[in-house]
Amino acid sequence: MLRRWLLAAVLLTLGVILAMTSGWPFLIVFALLALVASPLLFPRSIPAAEAQRRSAADGRAIVYWRPGCPFCVRLRATLGLRSRRAHWVDIWRDPEGAAAVRAVADGNETVPTVILAGTPHVNPDPRWLRSAL
Structure with missing residues (x-):
């Protein structure tokens, strides 16, 4: 079950890291990418x-x-x-x-x-x- 969410979790984590170093727009972009990569949209x-x-x-x-x-x-x-x-x-x-x-x-x-x-x-x-x- 975890591998279903792995890509989404990696994208969200990357977004949080980039948001802390470079600004909040990265978090929004990576959160949207995580949503698209997750099973939620299907x-x-x-x-x-x-x-x-x-x-x-x-x-x-x-x-x-x-x-x-x-x-x-x-x-x-x-x-x-x-x-x-x-x-x-x-x-x-x-x-x-x-x-x-x-x-x-x-x-x-x-x-x-x-x-x-x-x-x-x-x-x-x-x-x-x-x-x-």
């Missing part, structure tokens, strides 16, 4: 089995992600409120989700990996996914 993750069950029932996409991944942050930011139209699986929390990603990404845990209409897309273009959702 929709609530569910287990892979539950996401697959829900996706089969409602046809929504499944997005496999992990905290601290800049490509996941970019995808989430591009999707905006449309991110709620997908089921999100944190592969660091769910070993079954990590295995699903490895199965479609040549044994690597490359995220974001999106399953849309049964077809896997490894690190898709966020604008494409936004239009597909």
Whole structure:
């Protein structure tokens, strides 16, 4: 669980150190970066089995992600409120989700990996996914 927050904690600590030496604007900038790197901005993750069950029932996409991944942050930011139209699986929390990603990404845990209409897309273009959702 700690590694989910490691990047955010490092950024916040760096911001505090820089704020003490160079001024408070650094704290604000690094606090915002820590927020973006944290799991807080992502929709609530569910287990892979539950996401697959829900996706089969409602046809929504499944997005496999992990905290601290800049490509996941970019995808989430591009999707905006449309991110709620997908089921999100944190592969660091769910070993079954990590295995699903490895199965479609040549044994690597490359995220974001999106399953849309049964077809896997490894690190898709966020604008494409936004239009597909």
